[in-house]
Amino acid sequence: MSYVGFDKKPLAALLREFELKTFLTRLSLDTLPVDDSFGLFDENTDQVQIDFTDYTKIDSFPQLPNKDLYVILEENNLYLYCEKFYILPANKEILKAAFCNSNKKVVLYDSKTVALALKKHTLELQNCVFDIMLASYVANPSGKAEMSDLLIGKDTSRFSLSDPLQKNFAILPAMEAAKKELEEKIKQNGQESLYYDTELPLALTLANMEYIGFKLDTKGLKTFSLHLEERLQERQAEIYRLAGQEFNINSPKQLGEILFTALALPSFRKTKSGFSTDAETLEKLRPYHPIINELLDYRMVSKLKSTYAEGLLKLVDQNGRIHTSFKQALTQTGRLSSTEPNLQNIPIRQAEGRELRKFFIAEDENSVLIDADYSQIELRLLAAISRDTAMIETFRNGGDIHRMTASQVFGVPPEDVTSEMRKNAKAVNFGIVYGISDFSLAGDIGVSKREAADYINGYFKKYPGVERYLKETIEKAKETGFVTTIYGRRRYIPELSATKKQLQAFGERVAMNTPIQGAAADVIKLAMVNTEKALKRANLSARLILQVHDELIIEAKKEDVTAACAILKQEMEHAVTLPVPLEVDLSFGDTWYDAHS
DNA sequence: GATCTCACG
DNA sequence: ACGTACGTGAGATCC
Numbered sequence: 001m002s003y004v005g006f007d008k009k010p011l012a013a014l015l016r017e018f019e020l021k022t023f024l025t026r027l028s029l030d031t032l033p034v035d036d037s038f039g040l041f042d043e044n045t046d047q048v049q050i051d052f053t054d055y056t057k058i059d060s061f062p063q064l065p066n067k068d069l070y071v072i073l074e075e076n077n078l079y080l081y082c083e084k085f086y087i088l089p090a091n092k093e094i095l096k097a098a099f100c101n102s103n104k105k106v107v108l109y110d111s112k113t114v115a116l117a118l119k120k121h122t123l124e125l126q127n128c129v130f131d132i133m134l135a136s137y138v139a140n141p142s143g144k145a146e147m148s149d150l151l152i153g154k155d156t157s158r159f160s161l162s163d164p165l166q167k168n169f170a171i172l173p174a175m176e177a178a179k180k181e182l183e184e185k186i187k188q189n190g191q192e193s194l195y196y197d198t199e200l201p202l203a204l205t206l207a208n209m210e211y212i213g214f215k216l217d218t219k220g221l222k223t224f225s226l227h228l229e230e231r232l233q234e235r236q237a238e239i240y241r242l243a244g245q246e247f248n249i250n251s252p253k254q255l256g257e258i259l260f261t262a263l264a265l266p267s268f269r270k271t272k273s274g275f276s277t278d279a280e281t282l283e284k285l286r287p288y289h290p291i292i293n294e295l296l297d298y299r300m301v302s303k304l305k306s307t308y309a310e311g312l313l314k315l316v317d318q319n320g321r322i323h324t325s326f327k328q329a330l331t332q333t334g335r336l337s338s339t340e341p342n343l344q345n346i347p348i349r350q351a352e353g354r355e356l357r358k359f360f361i362a363e364d365e366n367s368v369l370i371d372a373d374y375s376q377i378e379l380r381l382l383a384a385i386s387r388d389t390a391m392i393e394t395f396r397n398g399g400d401i402h403r404m405t406a407s408q409v410f411g412v413p414p415e416d417v418t419s420e421m422r423k424n425a426k427a428v429n430f431g432i433v434y435g436i437s438d439f440s441l442a443g444d445i446g447v448s449k450r451e452a453a454d455y456i457n458g459y460f461k462k463y464p465g466v467e468r469y470l471k472e473t474i475e476k477a478k479e480t481g482f483v484t485t486i487y488g489r490r491r492y493i494p495e496l497s498a499t500k501k502q503l504q505a506f507g508e509r510v511a512m513n514t515p516i517q518g519a520a521a522d523v524i525k526l527a528m529v530n531t532e533k534a535l536k537r538a539n540l541s542a543r544l545i546l547q548v549h550d551e552l553i554i555e556a557k558k559e560d561v562t563a564a565c566a567i568l569k570q571e572m573e574h575a576v577t578l579p580v581p582l583e584v585d586l587s588f589g590d591t592w593y594d595a596h597s
Numbered sequence: 598g599a600t601c602t603c604a605c606g
Numbered sequence: 607a608c609g610t611a612c613g614t615g616a617g618a619t620c621c
Contacts, residue, residue, distance in 0.1 A: 248618095248619080250602095250617090250618055250619070251618080251619055251620080252600085252601055252602075252618095252619080253601095253619080253620080254619095271600080271601070272600075272601095273600070273601085273620095276601090277601085277602085278601075278602060278603080279602080279603075299602080299603080300603090302617095302618095303602085303603060303604070303616095303617085304604095306616090306617060306618080307603085307604070307615095307616055307617060308604085310617095311616070311617080327614095330614085331613065331614070332613075333612080333613055333614095335606085335613060335614075336614095337613090337614055337615075338614085338615080339615065339616090340615095340616095341615090341616090342604085342605085342614080342615045342616070343605095344604095344605060344606075344614075344615085345603090345604040345605035345606085345614080345615065345616085346604080346605075347604060347605080348604095348605075349604085349605080353604075373606095378606090430611085430612090431611065433612070434610095434611045434612040434613095435610090435611070435612065436611080437609090437610075437611070439608095439609060439610075439611085440609085440610060440611035441611075443609090443610090443611080444611070501608075502608075502609075502610075505609090505610075506610070509610075509611070509612070510612075512612090513611090513612045513613080514612085514613090516612090517606090517612065517613065520606095521613095548605075548606065549605080549606040549613085549614090550606060551606080
């Protein structure tokens with residue numbers, strides 16, 4: 001077993017470097033020279049030079065757990081430890097021997113980053129059997145899971161932690177200890193399947209997705225951006241005219257002054273530092289002044305331009321593709337997060353923003369995008385987890401859940417449900433998933449607290465299993481201090497034992513929401529791993545390129561569309577077996593806009 | 598760095 | 607009486 005520790009940035013630097021350098025290719029791990037000292041490879045002389053000056057203090061490195069291979073990556077060097085220390089320049093052969101040899105299992109901290117770095121040099125991570133970062137996350141998602149944390153509580157007196165190399169060596173035995181501890185914890189928690197069958201393989205799937213990226217129509221997006229700029233200028237001029245002065249529209253402070261002091265519009269809400277000027281507030285002010293329309297439009301266009309048009313264009317690579325970075329050990333619920341760019345919040349709800357999706361395109365004219373999203377996965381999971389018979393029946397019968405809920409709560413036949421009734425029922429369904437309270441529901445659908453409470457009571461009367469489940473979940477969470485999904489994901493909720501009532505209430509909502517949101521995350525993650533496996537086995541060109549919580553996107557050659565669609569739907573709908581069916585809506589097209597139903 | 602705003606599921 | 611819907615990330619402003 002090998003242990004590999006490193007910091008991300010140095011790794012990136014390392015891998016950039018080694019493409020430019022002359023490599024040490026004649027050495028393989030099996031033929032490394034054995035020596036009593038540290039060797040520094042000199043590419044000019046093609047010799048390993050001995051340098052005793054810096055690291056002689058840790059020459060007799062004491063507590064390495066076994067005599068196997070250790071690898072440390074730092075700055076421009078790859079440090080190998082094989083009974084003795086060697087400091088060698090980065091080298092593809094060495095990396096290959098270290099990471100692509102299935103006989104030599106390695107333990108990593110952040111395997112996705114290693115896999116991605118290797119991919120950039122046409123190598124595939126093949127021998128990772130344990131990822132300490134992911135193990136720590138599965139055991140407890142609230143930890144920051146920094147590699148340096150591994151050193152906490154460890155005897156590091158022999159090392160100078162300000163020295164990157166010594167710090168890395170100090171981390172090796174700490175990794176060994178952490179692995180042992182986490183292995184045990186995962187076993188005790190009943191999280192072995194979640195960890196070994198889902199999270200660990202998912203890291204490699206995510207590395208592939210990040211590596212492939214999503215093709216953008218950069219030319220079209222630039223044109224779009226110019227149009228937005230024109231529109232922004234028009235709105236700005238009109239806003240200045242209506243305000244009677246120029247000011248910074250992007251400053252909530254200045255805007256508040258204009259609206260509520262200069263124009264003396266009524267103010268309904270305040271923030272910590274002044275007037276509230278968010279869209280909800282402005283919406284109420286619409287009847288009072290024509291400037292409001294302009295402001296709302298300005299805000300929307302400004303968002304589209306700076307966050308999306310410009311934000312995305314900054315990040316396209318030479319091939320016109322953007323590569324998001326998925327964070328697999330961040331959220332408290334088990335979801336992924338997506339950054340630089342965030343591809344999980346590309347506009348869709350409003351027509352103007354949705355246009356952006358026309359610039360997310362397939363590789364070429366012989367390719368298409370396939371988009372598949374789960375229909376109501378959270379409510380289906382709620383039905384399954386709570387075992388509520390009425391809700392299970394609704395889903396088994398394939399009905400419209402919001403309509404059925406409205407029908408049952410308001411006591412009318414499904415065909416007599418009005419759009420208002422359905423809307424309110426939908427809000428209640430959301431409320432249940434988020435951790436319901438009459439106050440919040442009242443605010444959301446604009447009824448009195450009492451009426452909201454009536455809706456909730458009606459809901460629980462029709463779905464008594466749900467009420468019982470939510471109650472029991474909170475109770476158990478208060479006893480144990482945590483909640484779990486049916487697949488073993490766990491979240492500790494210290495807020496439940498807080499003295500402040502507000503914090504406690506938050507803890508209760510979290511206790512209600514996390515098993516549902518988390519189970520949905522578990523399901524789609526497993527579906528991703530299985531989909532990738534199935535696509536590979538079928539030898540298709542299709543490849544996963546994006547996940548948006550309940551949605552997966554594949555890019556495929558046109559000739560493979562039918563087969564890829566079938567695999568995607570099959571793997572998503574049957575990733576798990578539940579008392580309710582999981583349904584997936586699937587469509588494809590040349591752009592993300594077209595591929596979304 | 599905190600705050601506000603707004604994009605998504 | 608109190609007063610928050612759950613989970614995220616990014617850009618702009620301002621201290």
